[in-house]
Amino acid sequence: MRKAVSVIVRGRVQGVGFRPYVYQLSKQLGLSGTVQNNMDGVHIVWEGENAAIEKAIARLSTEKPRLARIDYISSKSVAVNQRTGFRIIESDRDGKSALVIPVDAAVCDDCLDEMRDPHNPRYRYPFINCTQCGPRYTIIEGLPYDRPFTSMKQFQMCSRCRNEYTNPMNRRHHAQPTACASCGPELSLLSMNGQTTAKGEEALILAVQALEAGKIVAVKGIGGYHLACDASNLQSVERLRARKQRPSKPLAIMAPLEHVRRIAVLSREEEALLTSPAAPIVLLNKSAAFSEYLPELIAPGMQTIGAMLPYLPLHHLLFDDGAYSYLVMTSANPSGLPMLYKDQQAVDYLSGIADLVLTHNREIVNPIDDSVVRVSSHAPLFLRRARGYVPDPIQSLENVDGIVALGGQLKNTFSLGRNHQIFVGPHLGDLSDVRSLDHYEKTLSHLLKWMGVTFQTIALDTHPLYSYREITGKWPLPMVQVQHHHAHMVSCMAENGLSEPCLGIILDGTGYGTDGAIWGFEVLYGNAGQCRRLGHLRYTPLPGGDRAVREPWRNAAAMLVALLGDSGEKLAEQLFPEKREALPIIFRMAEKQINSPLAGTCGRLFDAISAILGLCRVSTYDGEAAVRLSEAMDPCGKPVAAYPYEIRKKEKLEEADFSVMLKQIAEDRLSGLPSELLIRRFHETLVSALARMADLAAAQYPKSKRRIVLSGGSINNPYLSSRLYDRLVDHGFTVYTHHLLPSGDGGLSLGQIIIAAQWIKS
Amino acid sequence: MDRKVTLAHGDGGELAHKLIQQIFVSAFGNQSESRFDATFLSLSSGKIAVTTDSFVVNPLFFPGGDIGKIAVSGTINDLSVAGAVPYCLTVGFIIEEGFPLADLRKVVKSLAVEAEKAGVQVVAGDTKVVEKGGADGLYINTTGIGLQREESTIDPSRIASGDAVLISGPIGDHGIAILAARGELGLMTDLESDCAPLNHMIDAVILGGVDVKMMRDPTRGGVATTLVELAEDFDAIIELEEEKLPIRDQVRGASDLLGFDPLYLANEGKVLFIVSESDRQKTLELLHQFPEGRDAAVIGRVTGKGVGQLLLETPLGSKRRLHRLSGMMLPRIC
Ligand SMILES: [Fe+3]
Ligand SMILES: [Mg+2]
Ligand SMILES: [Zn+2]
Ligand SMILES: [Zn+2]
Known part of the structure; x- marks a missing residue:
C-alpha cells in the first residue's frame, strides 16, 4: 500500500553525513521524497x-554514520502526493530549535588512506576530511551547520571539490570543511618574529626537520596550538619545561597506537577511547618498558602517562615523515589564560618558548582544549570534557529552558538549557584572570545565540568571591545560588537519571559551605529540590587561605596543631625542619584563626598527608599534592587495616575525626615506614569511615533506598573512588558515579542548572 | 601629680586644669588663646579645607611611631592629598581611667613634635576621661584645617589613558609593623611603621611644577583598596605591574608567611600620584630628594576610561582584577 510519512530525527544528526546516508537508504529502498536539515533536526x-517505509525507519538507527547519534525519532502520516525521486533540499533556518552543534572528530580511515595514496588528488594534503571526520564546533560561526556559516567560507571550492560536495552518493556530500590543495587551507611556517618562512609541503618538511633536531615547534591544530617536541629527546623536554616554567606537571604525549602500546598498558576500553572519533588524551598506566622509550621527565613520579593518538591529518604527516615515534603535545597556553587561537597571539606569547610555529589559514572560531579521560574500573571518567565531546547536549528529565548555570571558579564549564537539553560548554579553566573572564562571557553569549536561547534564570555558586560575580550585574535576572556540594551531588544524580532523594558522598577540594566554612567532605541526603548535610570532616584552619592550598605543608602543620595540640607542634617541627622559623607563626595563625578560614575538605586532607609524607610540600600545579599521593601508591598492594578514627555526633551532624590517624601517619613517617604502605592505610581509613557514615545516613533516611552518588574533585583519585565504590556495594548500596562529565568542578554547572529548574518549578 | 589618669582628671576641676597646663599647653605652647572657649584664626581669602579623623591603634606605641604621630600625619596627609596646605590642627583625647600619665605625656610630645615638623599649630584641644573598660587606653581625634593652594591642579576628571601611577615608597610597612608589634603571632622583624606627615614632600612635587591630576594616601585597605575606589569614582581602568611594586623584604617575607597581599596592607606615610606620562620622570626625581620618597616608583598606568577597575599584571603574565579589601580570605582553588 502506498503511504507517505513525515519523520523528524533528533540527536547528533547534522554535520555527520546524515542526509547523504538517508539519501542512499531511500534509493536502496525505492522511496521517494526529501530530506532537509532544519532548526529541529533532520x-x-x-x-x-508501507513496508519499505517501515524498513527505512528501522534501519535509520541501526545503520547510522560513524559520528551520528539518534536521540529521538518521530513519524506521522501525511498525504500521499505522487512524489517522484529523492532529493536533499536546502537547510531551513526557521523552526523551533533543538539543533545540535556537531563535534570535532579525528580523521577517519578512508581519508587517511587517500592522504597516503600517491595517486589520490589529496595525497599528503593536511586538511583532508569528509562527512565522517574533521573540524566542526571549532569552525562554526552560526547555525545550522553549513559552509557559509563556518570559517571555511573564505575558501572557494574548486570544481572537483564542489562536485563531490554536491553529489549525494559521494562521501563528501555536504562535508562542510571539504577542501583540497588547490582550493583549501594551507600550512605555513612562521619564525618567532612572525615572518612566514615557508608554505605548504615545504613548511611541513622544515617543521619535521626541526622536531627531529630537538626543536620546539608550536603546531596549530583544530582547537588551538600545541607545543610539540621529540618526547624521547631529554634535552628538548628539559628545554620545554624550563621555557614553559613547568617543572613537574606531567606532559601529554602523542604517538601512533603501536608506539603507545610500548610505553603503556592498554585495556580494551582504553584502546577504544584512544581510537574513538573524539580522540581524547587518555591517562594510561606506564608499562614496565616505559623508560626504554621516554625520559622520566615527561611525567615525573607518575605511574600514569597521558597519551593521545594523532588525530589530525597533519599529525599523521608529522609522524609519517619524522624519525621520532613520540611527540610531546602540550597545550601552548599560558596557564590560567584562555586558549591561544590566532597566529599573532601565538607568536607574541610563544616567542621565548617555541622555536617555530607551524600554522595554517583555516581560522579557529571556537578554541577548545583536548579532552582528558581516564578509564576507571567501572566507567570512563572525564578529567576534562572538551574537544570531541563539547557541545554535545545532555538530555534532562527537567525542562531547563532558558537557564544558564555559571559553574565553578577553576576547571570552569557553564551549562545552558534549551527545553530538555543541557549544553555543557567547553572547559574554560581558571576564571581569575580578567581575560579568562572575558573569554568566558564571549563563549557563553556565542552559545546562547546559536542555541536561540534567551536566558531567564542564572544559577551560580554561593561562593562570594567567584570571579563571575563581577559580570552577573550585567544580567538583571533571577539568580539561584547553589551550594557547591549540592550542585556536585545533583550533577551526578542527573547523569544517572535520578530525581528521587538519595544519599551523596561528595569528596572535593574547596567549596563554600552554608556556615561560611570551606566544605569538601560531605555526606548529603536529598535531590534537586532540597538537600540535607548529614556528615562532614572535622574542621581545621587553613592558614593563609589560598596560600595553604598552594603550600600543603602549611595546611599539614595547621592540621597537626589543631587536632593534636602540643604533640602536633612537635611532629610538625620534626616533619618540616626546614620551616623551623615559620612554624611557630603558622601555629599561632591557626590557633587564633588569623587569616585562617576553617575547612573540612577531602582535598586538603590529601594535601596534608602528601606534605607529611614529603611527596609535595609546595604544589607547582593545581592538585599536585593529591595526584602525587595517589601516584605514589601500588594499586595492587596487599590489603591493609585502617588507622583508628572516630565518627561522632556533633550538632546533629556526624563528624569524622582523623586525629589519631594523622598522628600515626606522622609517627610512622618519622620512624621510616614506607610511604606506600601508609598511603594505602590512609585510603583504607577514609573508605572505612565513609562507608560507616553512609550506613548511618542510610539508617537515618531509609527513603534513600541505599542509593548513593559519588561526586567531587577527589573522586578523580582512581584508587579512592574504586575502593569506595566496592566497599559501598559490599554494604548493600547502589552506587552511582559520573560518566558523562567530570566529577570535579567541570561537572558543577549541570547540577546547578537542574537545581535552578527545580527552584523555578516550585 | 598621680602617675595614672583618674576620672577626676576629666571633671573640669583643679586636676583637669593641671593636666591641661602641664601636659598639653606646655607641649603645644600657645597659652595665649586658652582664655576663650574657641580659637580665632586669621586666614587669607580662598577656599578652606577641613578634615577630621579619629585614631584607634593597637598597640599605642610601635616601632616607628605611636598614636600621637599617626594622629598628626593621618590628618596632615589627608589635607595634603586633597591639594590643601595644612594650617592648623585641633586635637581631642579620650582617655581610659588608669592610663599611665607618662605614656600620655609621650604621646602628646610626639604629637607636638610631628605637628612642628609639619609646620602646623595645634590650636584647640579637648580631653575626656572615661571609666575603666569604657575605652581601650587612648583614642585621639584630630581635625585639620588647610588652605587650598592656588596652584593646585588636582582634577580627577582629567585622568586619561596613559597617565602614570606612582607611589612615594615601599608599601605595607605600617601594616606589618603593627602586626609584629602586637606580638600575638610571634612575628620577628625590625621593620618600622612608615607613619609620617608628607606635606613637605607633596609641596615639593607641586611647586616643582608637576601637573598632579590626583593624589591619595593609601591607608586602611592599602594601595589596592585606595586605587579601586579611585578607579571606580573616576571611571578609570588602572593596571598595576606586580614586579614594579616597591616592597621591603621584611614585608614580603611576612606577607608570604601570613598569606597577606602587601597591596592590602595599611600605609601611614605614602602617597599615590596620578600624573601625565610626560611628568612621570620629573615626579620621580622630585620624590627621590626626600628620605620618605627615596624609593618612589612608577607602579602602573591608566590604560583606559570606562567602567572603573583595577587590574594587576603578574610577572607570569596573568592579569587579575583587584577588589576592595574584603576581610574574606576564602580559598577558591577546588
Ligand atoms: Fe568542587
Ligand atoms: Mg584619614
Ligand atoms: Zn574522513
Ligand atoms: Zn578542491
Missing part, C-alpha cells in the same frame, strides 16, 4: 510502499 518525507 526532517525526512518518505513516500512509497
